[in-house]
Amino acid sequence: MSWLFGIRKDNQIPPESFTIPQVPDFDGAGGSSSNSGDDKKKGKGSTAFANFDSRPFEIAAKAVKELEQSKHAKDAFELVRLQETTKQLEYQNELKKIEAHIEQNKIEQKKIDAEERRKTIQEETRQHQQRAQYQDQLARKRYEDQLQQQQRINEENLRKQEESVAKQEALRKATIEYEMNLRSKAEQEKVKAKMKARAEFERENHDLLMEQIRVKAGENRKTVIESITTAGSVIGNGIQSLLQDWDKVLVAAGGLSLLALGVYSAKAATTVTAKYIEARLGKPSLVRETSRFSFLETVRHPVLTIKKVKFGSGDTLSGVILAPKLEERLRDIAIATKNTKRNRGMYRNILMYGPPGTGKTMFVKISHRMYVQFENEFFLQKLATHSGMDYAILTGGDVAPMGSEGVTAIHKVFDWASSSRRGLLLFIDEADAFLRKRSSEYISENLRATLNAFLYRTGEQSNKFMLVLASNTPEQFDWAVNDRLDEMVEFILPGLEERERLVRLYFDKFVLEPAASGSRRLKIAQFDYGALCSQMAHLTQGMSGREIAKLGVAWQAAAYASEDGVLTEKMVIDRCLDAVKQHKQKVKWQSEQERRESKSISFNDNDHFKIEDSNGDSSNVKSDKSS
Numbered sequence: 053m054s055w056l057f058g059i060r061k062d063n064q065i066p067p068e069s070f071t072i073p074q075v076p077d078f079d080g081a082g083g084s085s086s087n088s089g090d091d092k093k094k095g096k097g098s099t100a101f102a103n104f105d106s107r108p109f110e111i112a113a114k115a116v117k118e119l120e121q122s123k124h125a126k127d128a129f130e131l132v133r134l135q136e137t138t139k140q141l142e143y144q145n146e147l148k149k150i151e152a153h154i155e156q157n158k159i160e161q162k163k164i165d166a167e168e169r170r171k172t173i174q175e176e177t178r179q180h181q182q183r184a185q186y187q188d189q190l191a192r193k194r195y196e197d198q199l200q201q202q203q204r205i206n207e208e209n210l211r212k213q214e215e216s217v218a219k220q221e222a223l224r225k226a227t228i229e230y231e232m233n234l235r236s237k238a239e240q241e242k243v244k245a246k247m248k249a250r251a252e253f254e255r256e257n258h259d260l261l262m263e264q265i266r267v268k269a270g271e272n273r274k275t276v277i278e279s280i281t282t283a284g285s286v287i288g289n290g291i292q293s294l295l296q297d298w299d300k301v302l303v304a305a306g307g308l309s310l311l312a313l314g315v316y317s318a319k320a321a322t323t324v325t326a327k328y329i330e331a332r333l334g335k336p337s338l339v340r341e342t343s344r345f346s347f348l349e350t351v352r353h354p355v356l357t358i359k360k361v362k363f364g365s366g367d368t369l370s371g372v373i374l375a376p377k378l379e380e381r382l383r384d385i386a387i388a389t390k391n392t393k394r395n396r397g398m399y400r401n402i403l404m405y406g407p408p409g410t411g412k413t414m415f416v417k418i419s420h421r422m423y424v425q426f427e428n429e430f431f432l433q434k435l436a437t438h439s440g441m442d443y444a445i446l447t448g449g450d451v452a453p454m455g456s457e458g459v460t461a462i463h464k465v466f467d468w469a470s471s472s473r474r475g476l477l478l479f480i481d482e483a484d485a486f487l488r489k490r491s492s493e494y495i496s497e498n499l500r501a502t503l504n505a506f507l508y509r510t511g512e513q514s515n516k517f518m519l520v521l522a523s524n525t526p527e528q529f530d531w532a533v534n535d536r537l538d539e540m541v542e543f544i545l546p547g548l549e550e551r552e553r554l555v556r557l558y559f560d561k562f563v564l565e566p567a568a569s570g571s572r573r574l575k576i577a578q579f580d581y582g583a584l585c586s587q588m589a590h591l592t593q594g595m596s597g598r599e600i601a602k603l604g605v606a607w608q609a610a611a612y613a614s615e616d617g618v619l620t621e622k623m624v625i626d627r628c629l630d631a632v633k634q635h636k637q638k639v640k641w642q643s644e645q646e647r648r649e650s651k652s653i654s655f656n657d658n659d660h661f662k663i664e665d666s667n668g669d670s671s672n673v674k675s676d677k678s679s
């Protein structure tokens with residue numbers, strides 16, 4: 053029994069001699085089955101039991117007996133059975149592996165088949181495409197051939213048509229020529245016949261016709277001789293009677309002289325009147341704006357004139373904000389001018405200079421209104437109405453391009469100014485554009501002549517007009533122009549206080565007023581406007597009145613640009629900071645030289661306003677006033 057449990061003893065039968073007969077494998081999968089197959093081949097033609105050895109069976113039987121007697125027999129059988137089961141399982145496993153291998157082979161085969169099929173399809177597609185391309189080429193070629201053929205046919209048709217038209221044309225021409233020939237022959241025949249008939253008629257009536265002509269000529273001569281005789285006798289009688297009567301001669305000579313005089317004096321009077329009317333009524337083309345009433349302007353723009361008379365000119369003039377001392381100075385000038393006007397004295401010429409956008413033009417535009425205001429203040433109601441001067445605004449830039457006509461234009465302006473009854477404030481903005489130094493190489497001959505005309509007309513003090521020049525760069529003026537100035541007023545950049553007033557003014561004008569009117573799409577968020585305006589006055593240091601006015605427009609635009617039309621505090625501040633940034637950029641762009649020049653007019657918040665008189669001495673306002 054021990055061999056059953058793997059214990060080998062020499063006296064025992066070796067395990068290899070003990071073989072358990074195996075169940076023949078008819079599937080032919082296992083090795084044993086192949087052995088049995090070999091055995092079958094070997095045993096072909098001999099009996100199966102010829103060399104049968106019964107010993108193993110005996111040994112087996114004996115072992116079985118021993119096994120039955122052994123107490124471990126059951127276990128041994130169980131073991132054998134398990135071994136057998138294990139082997140069978142191993143065979144099955146082997147079988148499964150082989151099946152899996154076969155399946156794998158099948159899959160591989162399928163893959164190969166699919167690949168083959170794909171290649172075939174690809175090849176077919178390629179061939180199909182090639183065939184399609186070829187067919188397409190063929191079709192194109194066929195189409196081209198057809199087109200060419202069609203074209204050839206068309207050309208042939210056209211040629212035939214042309215030939216036929218040419219033939220028809222030739223035929224038509226020939227017909228027309230033939231017709232014309234016939235017609236002209238007929239005409240000739242007709243004319244010949246007519247001539248022949250007339251000649252025959254004239255020949256037959258020659259005597260009669262000659263008689264007729266003779267009679268007509270005789271009549272004519274008789275009439276002419278009679279007319280001459282009558283005229284001669286009338287004129288001769290007239291002259292004879294005139295010469296005989298001396299009084300008549302005198303009357304005739306006087307009459308003729310009077311007639312000539314009348315014609316010439318009427319002509320001269322018309323010219324003089326036209327000039328007078330033009331000087332009095334026509335606004336010179338150089339004058340851009342005037343408060344002076346002009347008949348021609350009224351006729352041309354009646355509505356505008358009525359508006360001007362009723363409401364004054366433009367709302368941009370509603371308020372000019374100046375430093376108190378500058379305002380005081382200007383008021384003094386205004387009062388002095390007013391008194392000059394009342395006493396028919398001579399007006400003084402003024403120069404206003406300073407950085408751009410500081411209110412020079414604006415001040416002049418409202419100055420005649422300011423006179424009224426000042427009078428209210430100082431001279432009470434009785435002097436208030438109709439006491440101001442007229443004003444007229446010219447721009448220096450308009451003069452230079454006039455060329456040779458500049459001289460006439462300047463004379464026309466001064467003629468017109470001299471005809472003013474109320475006195476005229478002649479304001480020349482950007483005066484440096486044409487009043488620059490005559491020695492300058494940049495000045496043309498025409499401009500030099502214009503400047504000379506200006507100097508000629510302003511050489512003496514006038515009681516008709518007051519000259520006010522405005523310029524950013526007065527240092528460019530010709531010396532002779534400087535010599536004509538009586539007062540020089542510097543307009544400076546607004547200080548802190550003025551900036552605050554300006555910010556409030558333009559916040560009112562561009563934001564609060566439109567919002568309050570309710571007619572526009574502009575609303576304001578809740579914030580402390582007063583505090584914000586004060587804050588912005590600090591931020592806008594160095595900015596001009598114009599820049600602050602533009603800031604007002606920017607707030608308005610920001611509100612309109614927003615979705616709900618509401619102007620918030622942040623928007624106001626943002627726009628202000630933007631403007632400050634832009635101002636800094638502009639200052640940066642200013643050239644070094646400009647900066648040096650403008651140093652004299654730059655404003656420090658603590659600076660005092662300075663006034664220079666025409667001698668070039670400068671003094672502050674107090675001392676000037678006291679002097």
Ligand SMILES: Nc1ncnc2c1ncn2[C@@H]1O[C@H](COP(=O)(O)OP(=O)(O)OP(=O)(O)O)[C@@H](O)[C@H]1O
Nearest residue numbers: 371372373374408409410411412413414597598601
């Ligand atoms: N002092 C000011 N008070 C109120 N608004 C001002 C003042 N200065 C300038 N502005 C605003 O700026 C605008 C331009 O001003 P104005 O034409 O008077 O400047 P200017 O000094 O004549 O400048 P420029 O030398 O460039 O001609 C005015 O219409 C006004 O809106």
